[in-house]
Amino acid sequence: MSDAAIILEARDVQKRFGAVVAAQDINIKVGLGEKLSLIGANGAGKTTFMNIVTGYLKPDAGSIHFDGLDVTKLNPRQLTRRGVCRSFQIPQLYEPMTALENLLVAIGTSNQAFSLLRPARDAAVLDQGHALLKRFGLEGYAERKVSELPGGVRKLLDIAMALVRRPKVLLLDEPTSGVSVDEKFPLMETVMEALSEEEVTVIFVEHDMEIVTRYSDRVLAFYQGQVIADDDPGEVLADKAVQKYVTGTAKADAVEEEAGA
Amino acid sequence: MHASTKRTCLAGLIAVILLVLAGFVFQHWQTWILFTATKAIGYGLVALGIITLMRGGLVSFGQGLVYCTGAYASGLMATRLGVTDAPVLLVVGMLASALLALIVSPLIARYRGIFFAMLTVALSMVLYGVLVKMNAIGGSDGFTLPEPTFLGWQPSVDYADLALYLLAAVVAVVASTATRLYYDSMAGLVALAVRENELRVEYLGSSVFKVTVRHFTIAGALGGLGGTLNGMALGHIDPLFSFWTTSGEFVFIAVLAGYISVSAVFLSAMILELVRSFSNLYFPETWQLILGGFLIVVIVFLPGGIGSFWERVKEGRAARAQAEQEEGAGS
Ligand SMILES: Nc1ncnc2c1ncn2[C@@H]1O[C@H](COP(=O)(O)OP(=O)(O)OP(=O)(O)O)[C@@H](O)[C@H]1O
Ligand SMILES: [Mg+2]
Numbered sequence: 001m002s003d004a005a006i007i008l009e010a011r012d013v014q015k016r017f018g019a020v021v022a023a024q025d026i027n028i029k030v031g032l033g034e035k036l037s038l039i040g041a042n043g044a045g046k047t048t049f050m051n052i053v054t055g056y057l058k059p060d061a062g063s064i065h066f067d068g069l070d071v072t073k074l075n076p077r078q079l080t081r082r083g084v085c086r087s088f089q090i091p092q093l094y095e096p097m098t099a100l101e102n103l104l105v106a107i108g109t110s111n112q113a114f115s116l117l118r119p120a121r122d123a124a125v126l127d128q129g130h131a132l133l134k135r136f137g138l139e140g141y142a143e144r145k146v147s148e149l150p151g152g153v154r155k156l157l158d159i160a161m162a163l164v165r166r167p168k169v170l171l172l173d174e175p176t177s178g179v180s181v182d183e184k185f186p187l188m189e190t191v192m193e194a195l196s197e198e199e200v201t202v203i204f205v206e207h208d209m210e211i212v213t214r215y216s217d218r219v220l221a222f223y224q225g226q227v228i229a230d231d232d233p234g235e236v237l238a239d240k241a242v243q244k245y246v247t248g249t250a251k252a253d254a255v256e257e258e259a260g261a
Numbered sequence: 262m263h264a265s266t267k268r269t270c271l272a273g274l275i276a277v278i279l280l281v282l283a284g285f286v287f288q289h290w291q292t293w294i295l296f297t298a299t300k301a302i303g304y305g306l307v308a309l310g311i312i313t314l315m316r317g318g319l320v321s322f323g324q325g326l327v328y329c330t331g332a333y334a335s336g337l338m339a340t341r342l343g344v345t346d347a348p349v350l351l352v353v354g355m356l357a358s359a360l361l362a363l364i365v366s367p368l369i370a371r372y373r374g375i376f377f378a379m380l381t382v383a384l385s386m387v388l389y390g391v392l393v394k395m396n397a398i399g400g401s402d403g404f405t406l407p408e409p410t411f412l413g414w415q416p417s418v419d420y421a422d423l424a425l426y427l428l429a430a431v432v433a434v435v436a437s438t439a440t441r442l443y444y445d446s447m448a449g450l451v452a453l454a455v456r457e458n459e460l461r462v463e464y465l466g467s468s469v470f471k472v473t474v475r476h477f478t479i480a481g482a483l484g485g486l487g488g489t490l491n492g493m494a495l496g497h498i499d500p501l502f503s504f505w506t507t508s509g510e511f512v513f514i515a516v517l518a519g520y521i522s523v524s525a526v527f528l529s530a531m532i533l534e535l536v537r538s539f540s541n542l543y544f545p546e547t548w549q550l551i552l553g554g555f556l557i558v559v560i561v562f563l564p565g566g567i568g569s570f571w572e573r574v575k576e577g578r579a580a581r582a583q584a585e586q587e588e589g590a591g592s
Contacts, residue, residue: 054464075463076460076463076464077463077464077466077467077468080463080464080465080466081466085464086464092458092460092461092464093458093461094453094454094457094458094461095457095458096457097453097454097457101450104447104450105450105451105453105454105462105465106465107447108447108448108450108451108467109451109462109465109466109467110465110466111447116443116446116447116448117446118263118446118447119263119265119266119442119445119446119447120445120446120447120449120450121265121445122263122447125447161461161465162464164465165465165466
């Protein structure tokens with residue numbers, strides 16, 4: 001891959017929380033337009049990685065580069081404006097507002113120049129909000145309070161909000177968590193369908209290996225803050241260490257070792 | 262112009278007409294009401310600032326700071342420079358307080374919740390302390406203001422209250438209309454989002470800090486208007502304008518009104534003033550008891566303040582309509 005096509009890069013990123021190693025020697029280059037998935041057991045450091053990339057956490061050492069610039073010192077707001085946006089493991093919504101209003105807020109934050117003069121329910125803004133709802137199949141929920149909405153809808157709305165700025169890199173933290181097994185695929189399908197209209201690099205965290213295989217062209221496996229595998233899905237899922245520490249498909253070994261320790 | 266903007270402006274126009282008419286009616290019937298209403302408008306303006314802050318998730322317990330600053334700035338302008346024109350003084354008071362608020366806001370905008378609230382109290386107490394020591398401008402006694410004039414016109418004693426009331430009514434409506442337009446704007450909606458989830462606002466690319474600075478400055482401007490107006494209404498100002506009990510009354514009005522309706526603030530301020538006057542007259546020393554009880558009732562039954570009453574009624578009606586519809590579909 002030529003460097004010109006690298007949109008995001010992590011160099012020697014380290015992060016500890018007391019004795020917990022949340023990121024260690026993370027070196028990743030992400031190419032423009034890639035669909036990258038992050039896998040790893042609970043506490044492996046996937047969310048921490050997203051928090052560092054988006055500037056919410058500062059690494060203890062190492063740097064993050066976006067579009068050729070060192071962005072390690074920037075905060076989430078500055079990164080969002082530059083085109084690094086995210087959704088959350090637990091959707092971060094404005095609970096007493098309706099689904100449409102949540103999107104209006106997102107739209108409002110992205111046209112600040114006229115936002116003082118422009119009514120929130122301006123026709124053009126409303127159209128934009130409705131179009132986005134439609135793209136995620138959420139038209140029916142426009143006037144519903146988000147605190148009353150089902151998990152899958154909340155997830156989609158959270159992602160739709162992150163998309164308003166038309167990001168270059170979109171990080172999705174567990175887009176399919178908190179919904180039933182048979183809802184996972186349709187949910188991911190909706191997301192990927194909605195994203196297909198954008199030229200966006202997607203990095204998503206996922207625990208379901210079938211989804212990982214189907215929707216990503218590259219997988220990073222995390223274990224105790226380290227990347228233990230980085231390849232296409234077939235290779236990563238066949239990796240011994242990944243099977244042992246991540247997917248649990250080599251459970252017998254893991255149990256043996258734990259008993260021995 | 263957007264339809265909702267037109268509607269808000271029209272509502273403002275109607276409000277001005279009604280308030281002016283009411284002014285002339287009371288002038289011939291119960292003149293004391295005019296003085297009470299003017300004071301209530303002064304208080305209401307300050308509370309409107311608190312409501313603006315509340316929409317961004319913050320409460321200031323120290324709005325006496327800007328209330329007092331506005332009163333002193335315009336008061337000194339009147340006594341030292343001989344400017345007695347009320348509209349000019351209002352602008353001076355407003356700008357002085359807005360400027361002070363803008364200057365101190367970066368310091369306090371980094372804090373949230375109780376820390377933010379207490380910092381505002383601390384600032385207002387510092388101002389109180391300074392003013393008490395400043396004998397050149399009256400120390401703890403404060404000073405008396407000359408009678409205001411209105412664009413060169415000096416009303417006779419009989420009409421002084423009416424003139425000030427009419428000006429206050431216009432100021433109240435203009436300030437409320439502008440505030441309402443802001444609340445209904447994109448920026449106003451984003452501010453409301455700050456109240457619900459600051460993290461997400463930052464992650465959408467908007468600055469929570471800037472919203473807080475903007476709100477504190479707006480609240481400063483409104484506080485300055487209120488302070489100037491009440492200085493002129495009372496004819497006398499003193500450091501108590503910045504005392505924490507004064508600030509407490511503003512919070513009382515804001516909580517009683519809630520942050521949904523702008524006009525509820527003035528209604529709530531008028532209730533405070535009326536209860537205070539009547540209790541003083543008929544049941545001395547009981548007004549705190551009455552207002553305290555009233556506030557408890559409102560908090561328990563209308564947690565969104567009296568301004569949420571219509572919204573409640575509307576919601577209730579919508580819920581009933583939906584229930585009926587579902588019943589109809591079920592049978
Ligand atoms: N702010 C924090 N303070 C202290 N420890 C933290 C903090 N954030 C994360 N950690 C710890 O760092 C480790 C990595 O956490 P992280 O949230 O990145 O895991 P994850 O891979 O996203 O896990 P999950 O699948 O459960 O979401 C965990 O041990 C976690 O407890
Ligand atoms: Mg996580």
